Amino acid sequence: MNGTLxxxxxxxxxxxxxxxVAIWVWVWHTGHxxxxxxxxxxxxxxxxxRQ
Amino acid sequence: MPNTxxxxxxxxxxxxxxAAVWGVVGMSVGVFVAAQLAWPAxxxxxxxxxxxxxRPDHTFGVIFAxxxxxxxxxxxxxxxxxxxxxxALPKLATLTFxxxxxxxxxxxxxxxxxxxxxxxxxxxxxxxxxxxxxxxxSFGTVFFATLARRRIKHIYVANWYYGAFIIAVAxxxxxxxxxxxxxxxxxxxxxxxxxxxxxxxxxxxxxxxFFLTAGFLGMMYYFVPRQAQQPLWSYRFSIVxxxxxxxxxxxxxxxxxxxxxxxxxxxxxxxxxxxxxLMPSWGSAANGLLTFNGSWQRVASDPAAKFMVMALVFxxxxxxxxxxxxxxxVNSLSHYTDWTVAHVHSGAIGWxxxxxxxxxxxMAPRALGRPAMHSKRSMELHFWMHTAGxxxxxxxxxxxxxxxxxxxxxxxxxxxxxxxxxxxLIAVRPFYLIRFLGGLLIVGGMIVMAWNLWHTAExxxxxxxxxxxxxxxxxEPHQVPAPVxxxx
Numbered sequence: 142m143n144g145t146l147x148x149x150x151x152x153x154x155x156x157x158x159x160x161x162v163a164i165w166v167w168v169w170h171t172g173h174x175x176x177x178x179x180x181x182x183x184x185x186x187x188x189x190x191r192q
Numbered sequence: 193m194p195n196t197x198x199x200x201x202x203x204x205x206x207x208x209x210x211a212a213v214w215g216v217v218g219m220s221v222g223v224f225v226a227a228q229l230a231w232p233a234x235x236x237x238x239x240x241x242x243x244x245x246x247r248p249d250h251t252f253g254v255i256f257a258x259x260x261x262x263x264x265x266x267x268x269x270x271x272x273x274x275x276x277x278x279x280a281l282p283k284l285a286t287l288t289f290x291x292x293x294x295x296x297x298x299x300x301x302x303x304x305x306x307x308x309x310x311x312x313x314x315x316x317x318x319x320x321x322x323x324x325x326x327x328x329x330s331f332g333t334v335f336f337a338t339l340a341r342r343r344i345k346h347i348y349v350a351n352w353y354y355g356a357f358i359i360a361v362a363x364x365x366x367x368x369x370x371x372x373x374x375x376x377x378x379x380x381x382x383x384x385x386x387x388x389x390x391x392x393x394x395x396x397x398x399x400x401x402f403f404l405t406a407g408f409l410g411m412m413y414y415f416v417p418r419q420a421q422q423p424l425w426s427y428r429f430s431i432v433x434x435x436x437x438x439x440x441x442x443x444x445x446x447x448x449x450x451x452x453x454x455x456x457x458x459x460x461x462x463x464x465x466x467x468x469x470l471m472p473s474w475g476s477a478a479n480g481l482l483t484f485n486g487s488w489q490r491v492a493s494d495p496a497a498k499f500m501v502m503a504l505v506f507x508x509x510x511x512x513x514x515x516x517x518x519x520x521x522v523n524s525l526s527h528y529t530d531w532t533v534a535h536v537h538s539g540a541i542g543w544x545x546x547x548x549x550x551x552x553x554x555m556a557p558r559a560l561g562r563p564a565m566h567s568k569r570s571m572e573l574h575f576w577m578h579t580a581g582x583x584x585x586x587x588x589x590x591x592x593x594x595x596x597x598x599x600x601x602x603x604x605x606x607x608x609x610x611x612x613x614x615x616x617l618i619a620v621r622p623f624y625l626i627r628f629l630g631g632l633l634i635v636g637g638m639i640v641m642a643w644n645l646w647h648t649a650e651x652x653x654x655x656x657x658x659x660x661x662x663x664x665x666x667x668e669p670h671q672v673p674a675p676v677x678x679x680x
Contacts, residue, residue: 157439161435161436161439164431164432164435165432168428168431168432169428173428176346177427177428178423178427180346180348180349180424180427181417181423181424181425181426181427182417182423183274183344183348183417184273184274184350184414184415184416184417184418184424185417185418185421185422185423186273186663187273187418187558
């Protein structure tokens with residue numbers, strides 16, 4: 142690969158790594174905890190929906 | 193007005209039945225071709241009965257017919273339950289069932305007669321490929337239309353995996369099958385040489401990634417907490433693993449072409465991304481296994497949970513092995529040997545088949561209007577037959593693969609090869625016999641499952657099933673899209 146392409150690839154890699162870290166931060170935001178706790182239980186409702 | 197909306201489980205039942213039938217058919221063909229490797233006379237000097245013609249029937253039968261039917265059936269089941277809504281476009285959903293069965297029958301009926309593109313996992317010719325594309329777009333339309341009418345604002349993580357599976361497989365299928373037809377039964381790819389090889393293995397590896405991993409992780413993220421009766425260990429972790437998996441997997445395909453004409457840096461990219469894949473793979477396996485924390489006693493008494501736990505263990509093991517085999521030093525020993533066959537089957541029989549069987553046992557009673565499967569003892573029998581068969585299969589092929597690798601590269605002081613190729617074939621023949629026995633046990637287990645499902649479906653055959661009402665939740669504030677009202 143030529144030098145310009147390598148630089149673009151390097152910048153893209155750093156940006157993608159930052160994006161991934163941002164996803165971690167967003168997901169671990171404390172405001173999401175109650176919603177995620179509720180969602181984690183969702184499959185268990187299946188056993189109760191038979192009437 | 194009372195709620196009279198019910199889940200559409202009819203199409204789920206159809207896919208459940210198809211999965212059981214294709215499971216027996218696809219694996220039986222696998223046992224037959226395994227027998228041919230042990231006893232070559234079983235070719236009967238008949239072209240369409242040779243290993244090379246039947247092997248694609250085995251792979252297509254187990255991956256796309258068995259796995260595909262199970263994925264589509266569970267996908268329709270899960271998207272309704274996690275969205276608290278009825279399946280959208282019911283006629284199109286039923287059409288996807290018949291369309292997919294037609295695809296499987298056409299593909300498996302034409303490949304033994306030499307009508308093939310000769311691309312691994314993409315063998316069917318262009319007319320069947322067009323039909324696959326039409327069915328797949330219809331499947332995606334039904335799935336995303338159902339998501340759009342959900343009554344739960346957040347899209348449950350299993351649907352993220354199912355969604356990625358649908359989108360990525362469409363992309364892979366179309367790009368890898370761009371061909372120039374020269375007759376109704378023959379076409380040539382627009383790619384050539386190394387580019388053709390790279391496109392094929394970008395497709396082939398991502399068929400493993402998005403068909404055999406993402407789709408089945410969707411199954412796992414719903415049915416494991418359901419069967420463990422425990423909340424998912426970490427919902428947050430499941431989201432991080434999702435983004436990591438779909439970001440990394442696409443770049444690892446070139447590890448199938450190590451030591452070939454592919455540029456060396458492309459091979460190294462594939463190797464590096466394969467190592468990175470350990471993180472999301474272990475992450476999802478750990479998330480699933482830790483979900484059983486607090487309910488391990490269920491594993492002792494519940495065969496469906498046993499299948500799921502074993503599937504997660506083999507998911508972690510097979511992905512670890514895959515990452516290691518992508519390292520050039522290891523690959524120089526394993527490539528073209530039966531070690532690759534062992535690796536593929538520890539993923540296919542250990543992870544894919546076991547999470548599928550566990551999920552089908554979990555889903556079947558609900559979809560078939562029964563409190564439980566017809567026979568718990570036969571579920572136990574199935575688990576032990578499958579596990580014993582799996583261990584016989586992978587242990588024998590691991591041993592055969594390492595034996596071949598060592599014999600093929602053994603040289604004397606002058607650099608000449610120590611063993612002629614035929615010696616390595618003679619050395620591994622006993623392991624081919626053990627592999628055949630393992631396969632017999634696995635198919636036997638699938639027949640036990642089919643028998644059990646047949647009896648569990650007695651009410652369904654007598655049309656005695658009462659549809660399950662959809663629980664209608666209160667709308668969440670500012671919910672977009674607005675939930676649809678309940679309907680008859």
